[in-house]
Amino acid sequence: MNSLPLTRDLVLIGGGHTHALVLRKWGMNPLPGVRVTVINPGPTAPYSGMLPGFVAGHYTRDELDIDLVKLARFAGARIINGYATGIDKDAKTIQVAGRPPIAYDVAAVDVGITSAMPDLPGFTAHAIPAKPLGTFASRWDAFRTQAVAPQIAIIGGGVAGAELAMAMAYALRDKQPTVRLIEQSSVLLALGYKARKKMLAALDANNIEIVEYAEVTEIFADGIVLRNGRTIRSDFTTGAAGAKPHDWVAKIGLDLHEGFITVDANLQSSVPEIFAVGDCAHLSHDPRPKAGVYAVRQAPVLFDNLRAVLSGGALRPYRPQSDYLKLISLGEKSALAERFGTAYEGPLLWKLKDYIDRKFMDQFEELEPMAAPDLPHKMALGVKEALGDKPMCGGCGAKVGRAALQNVLESHFGDDAAEVQPGQVMSTDHLRALTNDPVLMTRIAAVHALGDIWAMGAKPQAATASLILPRMSAILQERTMAEIMTTASEVFAKAGAKIIGGHSSLGDELTIGFTITGLTKAPITLAGAKPGDQLILTKPIGSGTIMAAEMAGKANGADVMACLDLMVQDQAAASAILGKAHAMTDITGFGLAGHLRGMCDASDVGVELHLDAIPLMDGALELSAAGVRSSLFEDNLIGAGAIDGPVIDLLFDPQTAGGLLAAVAPKSVKTALKELQTAGYTASVIGEITATGRFKTC
Structure with missing residues (x-):
């Protein structure tokens, strides 16, 4: 706020x-x-x-x-x-x-800087520059696990190239590597006399072959070509020179x-x-x-x-x-230090370098989230319990639980969208922001709202937007609205719909919602599931847990990015592929168990759910095992009702812009699953509909 x-x-x-x-x-x-x-x-x-x-x-x-x-x-x-x-x-x-x-x-x-190495013929196709570091690190990680008697060529004989050469030789020391350091002049010219002498000795001790006064003219799949015509074999070629x-x-x-x-x-x-x-x-x-x-x-x-x-x-x-202490790795846990022309080497200097580096990185691990404001000394009964012990989640984690809605809405509680007239369905949905990026949040909110239309087997027709912006100046309002509406128009245009209006206001935090109409000849409802139908789920689950962990600073950043990427994956193609499903819904705020319970109740059937077949988002299971929960978890646990057999907490995890869940006739499952996976969905068969009326897991 x-x-x-x-x-x-x-x-x-x-x-x-x-x-x-x-x-x-x-x-x-x-x-x-x-x-x-x-x-x-x-x-x-x-x-x-x-x-x-x-x-x-x-x-x-x-x-x-x-x-x-x-x-x-x-x-x-x-x-x-x-x-x-x-x-x-x-x-x-x-x-x-x-x-x-x-x-x-x-x-x-x-x-930072990038590498001029890709300008060399063949470099982009057959080699990897040392910068950017992330790409290089990923490629090296994959190579070193499968290399056998590898031949390695490092282009660039400066300090960075020499460090890499010794590190590679040490990492592959049990695989009989051949590591060559190639320089078009003389190596290590940036170092002083004493430091250069010690570095040359370290290169020799690591069995690095130095190829000086050698200009590389071409890279090919199995090596490099020098100006003098020499060909050098290489299974992994990298460039540590030509920064630009x-x-x-x-x-x-x-x-x-x-x-x-x-x-x-x-x-x-x-x-x-x-x-x-x-x-x-x-x-x-x-x-x-x-x-x-x-x-x-x-x-x-x-x-x-x-x-x-x-x-x-x-x-x-x-x-x-004016100068600084240079600490240079020597492959093994040893380092060389140079400053003001003097140079020393040994394991103690590695310990110093390791201490300095770890201390630097520890700064980014010890990030305590800001403490919540103190509660008033006196307040109404129940305030503390209503607040809970953690901040309210964004996205579907901020929704009202299934049990409460079912008790209040009674007969109006059910399908994802309502049929307002024959052939036309309508739905509305809005989300409390789970990311500070208005563009990304707009994509998520739009895909999420469209999910109700796609779940009915309908094609989106028109939409209105409902926006609450955090308090901001007029110029920031204009910037933010431009980002949101440009993005929303793109998403709905791709879905075949058009934004025809909307409403905006200022509030405490960003909230984005859409009311959408769709067209269909025969809406797919929750009530058509039949015993024997196979259940297909088009996306992994776990987003509520991952985003709750992200709010607390406990989630891995790569897992968060992967989770967000799944949220913005639309379900248009999936809806078309599953167009002959007997029943269908999208998995959102009530979690997989809650939405599946809704299908079973509406169809008067039971289900046998195969826990091992349910696809999970990267990192979600580990976070769940560590006790991370969305703020809607307890409500979803109650709303899902009794379940026979083992359960995992992720069954009750609220999903934002989640996948479609479809009850499909057995004869159609194989074809539908193949088409979904070809279209890019992580689709799986996760169970089957039964006639018993029981919600059973195995």
Whole structure:
């Protein structure tokens, strides 16, 4: 809940080290009135300092990655999963593929650098650059588990290439690897004499073959070709040289230095409302090499200066240190240290590096959610019990339970949509936001509302929108409405419907809903299930548990992103494929058990549910086993009624924009299942309808 209106948009482009630290600081000390957005291609940001250790096998992938989803939740920011492709500095908008432009008042760029290696013929098809780190880490993880007597080629003989070479050799030491470090001049020229001598000795100790004064001209499936005609075999080719800025940066219209964004002592670009930090920036007042230590130390200055610009305060300069301690991994748990021309090596330095790296990463694990406000000393009886012991969930987790609705609505309680006249059905649905991103929330709410129409076997016809925006300034209202309505129009147009009107108001939080009509010759209801019918479910379950965990900072960011991706998957094709189902519903707020109970009651049949066949979202079972529950769980447990046999808690988990559940004649199941899976649905047969009237699991 926002106690003050939102008046300014701050957008952080990229999840680099500086921005990660800024988000952490923002979560501990937010600036009221600012809406924060972070744009990053993926739910995590790998920490470059631990990459060689990960490659060597000293760290797991989870230990390598900063979970930006958790961090954004802690900071109260919306996270957008996508690549920024441009900035319009005049319109003050940012382009991200697949969504409307994102407006900003102040923006900061921390997208790091990319590799020039793909410019080599054959590189894109047959090799992998060391940056971006996330893609490289995934490819290496897959390769090292299946490699046999591998041949590896690293293009680029700088410190980064040498670290990777030794880490790879160590990781594959039991598989007789051949690792070659290829450099077009001489290797390790950036190091001082003493450090270079020790690094060369370490490369030799790791059996790294150094190929100097060798220019690579082509990459092919099984190796590389050098300018002198030599062919070198390679099963895994990577590039740790040729770092360059992202191409889109050059098109912004900012002052650049060799393609990098030029910034002053305040970290501001030539356009004062755009800041830049990390490897993508060039410090005009005090140039420094590209190194993570500078990005880390820019974070407090960027944090203070962003707050200053957004609140009308004074900025402060960033003063980089003249030199820093370089700690370089040597494959095994040993490291080399260089500073001011001196160099040392050994296991104790690895322990120091490991301590520093883990301490840095621990900052992003120890994120305590903000405490709830204290309750009044005196209040009405029942207030504490009504509040519960955790925040109310968003999406379908915020709905009224099945048992309460059934008691109140009585005969009006039943099918997903109502037939208002022959051939036309209508439904309405709205959701309390479960994400701070209006575009993503609009997609979820639209697909969720359309689910009632698709569950009746109808084709969407027309829709009206009902919106509640959090309190915000007029300009932010306009920006948010533009994002919502542009997205909604796209979703409904794809579904074959048109938005014909709506209503909007301001309130405490974002709520999005739609009333929809649909056309069908013969509505599919809950009442047609027959004994012997097979039950097909088109989506996995578990979204209520995952999003409840996300609110508490307990969910894995990748699982959250995968869950959201399933929510926005529409059910249009599934509805058409299941058009001859005897009965159908969509799984939403009441959970699988509650909605299946509704089908059984309406059809006067029983069910035998196969627990092992029910598809579950990644991470949901583990979170459920750890006691994570949606705030609607208890109501759904009561609403589902008596169940014979074993149960899992996810049966009562409320689903937002969940899948279709259809009772299908046995002769049609095989064909329907094949068509659903071909169409991209995680469809499964999860049970069958019985004549006993019992809800049984096995």
